[in-house]
Amino acid sequence: MSEAAQKKRRVFTGVDSSGAVPVEYRFSHARGGNRHLVVVLASRHAKSGYGWADGHLDALRSNILWVRDLVDGTNTYHLCRGMDFSLEQSVAGLVSNVMNALALSTDQVTVFGTSEGGSAALFFGLKYGFRNIVAGSPQFLIGSRVRESNPEAARMMMGEPTDHNVRLLDSVLPDLVGSGANPSANVYLFTSPRDDQYQRQVEPFIGHFRGRENFNFVYNESPLITDAGKVTRHNLPTLMGLLTLLVDGIAPRIGMLRNGHEDPKRDASAIDAFLRQTAQVRGDSFPKPVVRTPSPEERLPANAVRFTGTAVGAVRVSFWEDGAYRGAAPVAPDGTWVWEHTSPWAKGRHVIRLFAADANNYQSKRVEVAFVAGEHAYAATPEYEATPQPSMPAQQLALTVTAPAAHQQLTGPAVGFAGYAPGAVRVDFHEGGAALGACEVRPDGSWMWEPGWPWNDGDHYVEAIAVDAVGNVSPWAAVPFTKLGAYPVPAQGVYFNSAY
Incomplete structure (x- = not known):
C-alpha cells in the first residue's frame, strides 16, 4: 500500500438516535492505540455540515468524532430547535456514548471548532467538563449573530426571533463563561481584530476568562488577515501543532500571545538578488535533458517502461512524480542516459518531471513526459520454461x-x-x-x-x-x-x- 493510502484515515458515518434528536456523525479510529478523542464541531459554512473533514486532521493519532451541524438544511450551533435545547443534550449524549465505547474520560477529550463551531466548542467544553477546548473566532452573542446574518438558522433555533429569544441566546455563552464553569480546562482562543465580528462578538467577553488556570489567548494582528475566514487559515500551522500536543497529553501554557508581525511592503530587492545569483536551477546556461523514449502519451506495459535520452554537461538525471522522488540515472560521457523504475508502475497515466544536474549539483529547468501504464508484459521464466510449440493455438x-x-x-x-x-x-x-x-x-x-x-x-x-x-x-x-x-x-x- 502506498504511503499516501496508509495516511488516509478510514471514516465511518452513522446516526446516534439515543437522544431526543438524531445526531449524524463521522468517526475515525485512533492510530497506534492512542487514548484520546478529538470532537470536531462544525461551523455554518462547513461542507456537508461536517467541519474540518477535508484531510487537515488526518495526521492526528487520536480518535476523531465529527459532529454534523445541519438540521433540516440549516445551522444550529449544535444547541437548539425552536428554543428546545434537547438538541444540545443529544449532541452531548453522542459524545458521551463514543467516550464510553472507547473507555475514555473527559480528561482525554479535546473539543475543537471555528466560527460557529468555536462557539459550540466553548459551550460544550465548559458545560460538560472536557479537559481541552480549542476555539477559533467564536461568536458570543449567538442570538444577535443568527438574526442578523443567518435568518434560516434564526428561525430554526428560535422559532420566532423575538427580542426575548435573541436576548436569551445572547446570554447562553457569556453567562456560562462568566460562571467559572470547568475552571481547570485548558482553553485556547484564537482571534484577530481584523475579524469583522471581533469588537462586538469577542473583545467584550475576554475578561470573562480572568482567573482561569490555563486560559490562552492567541491574538493575531497580521495585515494578511482581511476577513474572519482568514483568521483560522492564517493560524492553521499553530492550530494543528496545538491539537497534536493536546492529543499527546501536553497542554502548553501560552498565556497572551500577540503575533502577526508581517511586513508585506518590505524592500525585498537584496534577498531577491542573492537568490538569483545563487539559484540552483541554471536554466539560461544549462540545457534541459532531451527525452527520446517514451514518446508523449505512449501506452506501455506497466513492467516494461524504459526512459532514454541525452543530457549535455550533466552527470545525472533525476526523476519525480507528484512531488515524490522516483529515482536517478547516471549520464554517460557521450551525454546519453537510460533509466528504468525498480518496480512495475501502477496502471494508468503518469506524468514524470525530470531535470539534469552537473557535478556541482546545479540543475537544468524541468521537463515533463507523460505515459500510460497498461497490462504487464509476461515472458516465460527459467523456472517455468517449456519448449515452444508455435503450431499450437494460444x-x-x-x-x-x-x-x-x-x-x-x-x-x-x-x-x-x-x-x-x-x-x-x-x-x-x-x-x-x-x-x-x-x-x-x-x-x-x-x-x-x-x-x-x-x-x-x-x-x-x-x-x-x-x-x-x-x-x-x-x-x-x-x-x-x-x-x-x-x-x-x-x-x-x-x-x-x-x-x-
Missing part, C-alpha cells in the same frame, strides 16, 4: 478467485488467497503496480497463496493473473478486500456504518 486461461470474496471485511492479521486456474502453472499477485508474490497451480487446477505477512488495516485492491508454461496469461482478476483493525464495540444507540 491456450485460453481462466482465473477464478474463491477467497477472499470481493469486498470481504477480514480481521486477519493474515489473509490467504485461493481459487482455480486450469491449465496454468502459477498465479502472480500485484497491488498498486508492485509485485507481491506468486504461487504454483496444482495439477487439478487449484491454487492457494499465503503471503506470510500481516496486512495493514484498511482497503486493499490486489490483482491476480494466471500464467501457463509458455507465457500465455489470463485476464487480470481483481481481489478487493478490507482488513479490519481491533475496533471496540460501540455503545447502545451508536451505529457505525462503513462509508467513505
Whole structure:
C-alpha cells in the first residue's frame, strides 16, 4: 500500500438516535492505540455540515468524532430547535456514548471548532467538563449573530426571533463563561481584530476568562488577515501543532500571545538578488535533458517502461512524480542516459518531471513526459520454461478467485488467497503496480497463496493473473478486500456504518 493510502484515515458515518434528536456523525479510529478523542464541531459554512473533514486532521493519532451541524438544511450551533435545547443534550449524549465505547474520560477529550463551531466548542467544553477546548473566532452573542446574518438558522433555533429569544441566546455563552464553569480546562482562543465580528462578538467577553488556570489567548494582528475566514487559515500551522500536543497529553501554557508581525511592503530587492545569483536551477546556461523514449502519451506495459535520452554537461538525471522522488540515472560521457523504475508502475497515466544536474549539483529547468501504464508484459521464466510449440493455438486461461470474496471485511492479521486456474502453472499477485508474490497451480487446477505477512488495516485492491508454461496469461482478476483493525464495540444507540 502506498504511503499516501496508509495516511488516509478510514471514516465511518452513522446516526446516534439515543437522544431526543438524531445526531449524524463521522468517526475515525485512533492510530497506534492512542487514548484520546478529538470532537470536531462544525461551523455554518462547513461542507456537508461536517467541519474540518477535508484531510487537515488526518495526521492526528487520536480518535476523531465529527459532529454534523445541519438540521433540516440549516445551522444550529449544535444547541437548539425552536428554543428546545434537547438538541444540545443529544449532541452531548453522542459524545458521551463514543467516550464510553472507547473507555475514555473527559480528561482525554479535546473539543475543537471555528466560527460557529468555536462557539459550540466553548459551550460544550465548559458545560460538560472536557479537559481541552480549542476555539477559533467564536461568536458570543449567538442570538444577535443568527438574526442578523443567518435568518434560516434564526428561525430554526428560535422559532420566532423575538427580542426575548435573541436576548436569551445572547446570554447562553457569556453567562456560562462568566460562571467559572470547568475552571481547570485548558482553553485556547484564537482571534484577530481584523475579524469583522471581533469588537462586538469577542473583545467584550475576554475578561470573562480572568482567573482561569490555563486560559490562552492567541491574538493575531497580521495585515494578511482581511476577513474572519482568514483568521483560522492564517493560524492553521499553530492550530494543528496545538491539537497534536493536546492529543499527546501536553497542554502548553501560552498565556497572551500577540503575533502577526508581517511586513508585506518590505524592500525585498537584496534577498531577491542573492537568490538569483545563487539559484540552483541554471536554466539560461544549462540545457534541459532531451527525452527520446517514451514518446508523449505512449501506452506501455506497466513492467516494461524504459526512459532514454541525452543530457549535455550533466552527470545525472533525476526523476519525480507528484512531488515524490522516483529515482536517478547516471549520464554517460557521450551525454546519453537510460533509466528504468525498480518496480512495475501502477496502471494508468503518469506524468514524470525530470531535470539534469552537473557535478556541482546545479540543475537544468524541468521537463515533463507523460505515459500510460497498461497490462504487464509476461515472458516465460527459467523456472517455468517449456519448449515452444508455435503450431499450437494460444491456450485460453481462466482465473477464478474463491477467497477472499470481493469486498470481504477480514480481521486477519493474515489473509490467504485461493481459487482455480486450469491449465496454468502459477498465479502472480500485484497491488498498486508492485509485485507481491506468486504461487504454483496444482495439477487439478487449484491454487492457494499465503503471503506470510500481516496486512495493514484498511482497503486493499490486489490483482491476480494466471500464467501457463509458455507465457500465455489470463485476464487480470481483481481481489478487493478490507482488513479490519481491533475496533471496540460501540455503545447502545451508536451505529457505525462503513462509508467513505
